[in-house]
Amino acid sequence: xxxxxxxxxxxxxxxxxxxxxxxxxxxxxxxxxxxxxxxxxxxxxxxxxxxxxxxxxxxxxxxxxxxxxxxxxxxxxxxxxxxxxxxxxxxxxxxxxxxxxxxxxxxxxxxxxxxxxxxxxxxxxxxxxxxxxxxxxxxxxxxxxxxxxxxxxxxxxxxxxxxx
Amino acid sequence: xxxxxxxxxxxxxxxxxxxxxxxxxxxxxxxxxxxxxxxxxxxxxxxxxxxxxxxxxxxxxxxxxxxxxxxxxxxxxxxxxxxxxxxxxxxxxxxxxxxxxxxxxxxxxxxxxxxxxxxxxx
Numbered sequence: 699x700x701x702x703x704x705x706x707x708x709x710x711x712x713x714x715x716x717x718x719x720x721x722x723x724x725x726x727x728x729x730x731x732x733x734x735x736x737x738x739x740x741x742x743x744x745x746x747x748x749x750x751x752x753x754x755x756x757x758x759x760x761x762x763x764x765x766x767x768x769x770x771x772x773x774x775x776x777x778x779x780x781x782x783x784x785x786x787x788x789x790x791x792x793x794x795x796x797x798x799x800x801x802x803x804x805x806x807x808x809x810x811x812x813x814x815x816x817x818x819x820x821x822x823x824x825x826x827x828x829x830x831x832x833x834x835x836x837x838x839x840x841x842x843x844x845x846x847x848x849x850x851x852x853x854x855x856x857x858x859x860x861x862x
Numbered sequence: 863x864x865x866x867x868x869x870x871x872x873x874x875x876x877x878x879x880x881x882x883x884x885x886x887x888x889x890x891x892x893x894x895x896x897x898x899x900x901x902x903x904x905x906x907x908x909x910x911x912x913x914x915x916x917x918x919x920x921x922x923x924x925x926x927x928x929x930x931x932x933x934x935x936x937x938x939x940x941x942x943x944x945x946x947x948x949x950x951x952x953x954x955x956x957x958x959x960x961x962x963x964x965x966x967x968x969x970x971x972x973x974x975x976x977x978x979x980x981x982x983x984x
Binding site: 719720723726727729730733734737738740744745770805 | 872927929930933934937940941944945948952956957959960963964967
């Protein structure tokens with residue numbers, strides 16, 4: 699069958715393919731958040747940048763980092779793995795620092811950013827997602843990085859294993 | 863924007879989202895039913911786009927920013943095709959969950975669009 703051939707042609711170890719299985723849900727939520735941040739930032743900059751240049755520049759930066767993080771989670775290899783770590787740590791730092799500042803010094807951020815009040819405007823997804831992302835990355839090191847003894851319950855059976 | 867139609871649309875998107883999440887967590891791979899639910903969500907978004915373009919000509923103007931409204935609408939239009947495309951690439955239970963996430967995101971975005979059109983302040 700064609701189906702089987704396609705599956706066999708894939709690098710089908712579970713580790714190394716970060717976007718397989720439940721990781722796809724993580725990437726999907728990241729993608730939605732990236733889209734939301736990008737859309738909001740586009741509107742802010744296009745329509746009212748002068749009102750709060752600092753907050754809106756920060757929004758744009760955050761949006762770009764979310765997009766890069768989404769791409770880095772999907773791409774295989776060691777370099778993208780490092781980029782994924784860097785962007786996710788940046789996001790987590792951002793949501794903690796800006797979230798705290800927006801509560802302690804609300805006058806600094808008269809306009810909402812993605813990170814104000816720890817991402818309240820986005821159901822706290824910006825706070826929770828980096829934690830899940832870091833956990834996911836720690837569990838899925840790139841193949842050439844991982845010790846050969848690393849246990850891998852699903853390796854060898856490919857994407858179908860997640861369907862069971 | 864037609865208010866009752868928008869509420870129907872939010873309802874359909876939420877129902878599609880819950881259906882796909884339940885189906886995914888129950889271990890089902892994407893099916894004609896779950897992909898079809900997302901296709902229905904997409905069709906309603908296209909209808910919404912047509913309505914939004916025509917409505918101002920009939921005196922139904924947005925109270926909020928049209929730019930913000932259309933940013934949400936274009937963003938929402940991208941989600942179901944992306945989720946369906948992805949579910950065809952890897953047929954696992956988690957792809958069904960992704961379909962559900964996309965549908966729920968569309969529901970939230972359509973609700974925001976309704977707020978922008980009808981009651982936005984500033």
